[in-house]
Amino acid sequence: MRINWNYLKLLALLLVISGLYAFSNHRSERKSVNGLNIEFVGDQNLYITQSMVNKLLIQNYGPLTNVPKEKLVLNTIEKVIEANEMVKSAQVYLTVNGELTSKIVQRKPIGRIEGNSKFYLDEDGKRMPFSMSHSARVPIITGKVTGKSLEDVYEILKYINKDDFLRKNVIGIHIEDVDKYQLKFRMEQFVVYLGGADNLEKKFNNFKAFYTKANKDETLEQYNVVSLEFNNQVVCTKI
Known part of the structure; x- marks a missing residue:
């Protein structure tokens, strides 16, 4: 019986890639938040300050630093920030370095x-x-x-x-x-x-x-x- 070495090599390569992806994904999910960054987009007259946003997040989630990534629901965090009467919209995401970043657009009077x-x-x-x-x-x-x-x-x-x-x-x-x-x-x-x-x-x-x-x-x-x-x-x- 002839062995198709090319097929086996391709199968082995796919297994290695799948394993690396699963390992990388697992490590990524186990990462924790190592910092919080709040940015205001556009008008810099602050009707809501960084300290107010920090307080708002702590009231709803407690301290976010060191919280495992898999426990974060970014859409929910966005909605919590947008519930503030000074906020028009918010975008929340986690950077590669594990920093939780929130970009906030304020309402404009x-x-x-x-x-x-x-x-x-x-x-x-x-x-x-x-x-x-x-x-x-x-x-x-x-x-x-x-x-x-x-x-x-x-x-x-x-x-x-x-x-x-x-x-x-x-x-x-x-x-x-x-x-x-x-x-x-x-x-x-x-x-x-x-x-x-x-x-x-x-x-x-x-x-x-x-x-x-x-x-x-x-x-x-x-x-x-x-x-x-x-x-x-x-x-x-x-x-």
Whole structure:
């Protein structure tokens, strides 16, 4: 009987590879966490700090250092971090060196509501509580805060944040009533009557054209009210 040595060599090689893989996998599973690394992605204004995340993990899992790798459920750890009201998303993974790393994206406030209830409005239009670690420098929203007015304010804030000039200069929005919104600017004494949250691009383009000309003519200080409520025009009231 002829022996197919090539077949036996191939079979032996497969057995060796399978054994090495099983051994490596077994050793990998027996590895323990040797450190914890918390990284914040994007905005570095920390509404939740590293120490807060550490405390959150310890409360749920105890000290994670030296915990065997096979006992970690990374998806569950992610959900625990994401349950914090300051967190938008979290990615948790274990490095080759055994370091448990968490990359966290925080929620981003774009407005601060100062009404009967006080909270931030975040970039997704959702309510976000104030942070004990950092106070966001965002426009302050006052007046009659309702569901409808809050939706409109969110649309106004989104537009403001896309425009460099408006983002730097608008410091407040006052809700007089539904479809009656007033803007307060950083350096100017006048109030801008925006009207509703419709036709924002046209309204703000008209305002910037007025502002550029009045600033050039050095007449900005003469006005106390600038109204954008009427179609395709800017109506000003002098002091």
